[in-house]
Amino acid sequence: MKYEPVDFDRLLGTSGFSDKLLKDHFTLYQGYVANTNKLYESEHSEDKRRFGWEFNGMRLHEYYFGNMVKDGPEGKGNDLSIKISENFGTEKSWEESFKNIGKIRGIGWALLSYDPLGDRLFNIWVNEHDGGNLTGSVPLLVMDLFEHAYLADYGLKREGYVAAFLKAVDWRVVSERLEAATSRELESQNA
Ligand SMILES: [Fe+2]
DSSP states (O other), rough: OOOOOOGGGGGGOOOOTTHHHHHHHHHHHHHHHHHHHHHOOOHHHHHHHHHHHHHHHHHHHHHHTBBBBBTTOOOOOOHHHHHHHHHHHSSSHHHHHHHHTTSSSSSSEEEEEETTTEEEEEEEEEETTTTSOOOTTTEEEEEESSSSGGGGHHHHHHOOOOOHHHHTTHHEEEHHHHHHHHHHHHHHHHH
8 A cells, every 4th residue: 555645735825935945845745755655665674663754754744734724824623722721721821832842953843742541732842753752642733843844934043934834723623633533532432
């Protein structure tokens, strides 16, 4: 079975993101899909070691582009707003905490993740693609912090990129991800 790259051309024209940056980023993402397919078929142990890096590189980009929208932002769903307030005090303090993850030096990702077993939200830093993922947790909101995600448009001013990203978040998708994760959890409890 081969993974097929998802087409994210609908994002071209998103405010705060040049088409050139987005197109280059889509090409990079397609490289992760190709490498995931290639490594999947290999039995070499070094390729096995590398598989999670490529796979997560593919999947995190899909979550990332998937939680962006050109004509956003959409409002948060009720359940998501409540959960964020429960876990972070207020939505404002959640946002501050998420932005602070966005300031961490290095290449990686900022995630708002949901741990179904603990019924808890976390803002986390994932180093590169594979360091720091919380086992079993579900990424709700994903922000790319590799330099290729912003350098061409913002230079070293990562904060400008983070602000543009937060304006382009599709909260409807983020809310749906939480809904899907909580209903899966209920199903497994009732099984
Ligand atoms: Fe990226």
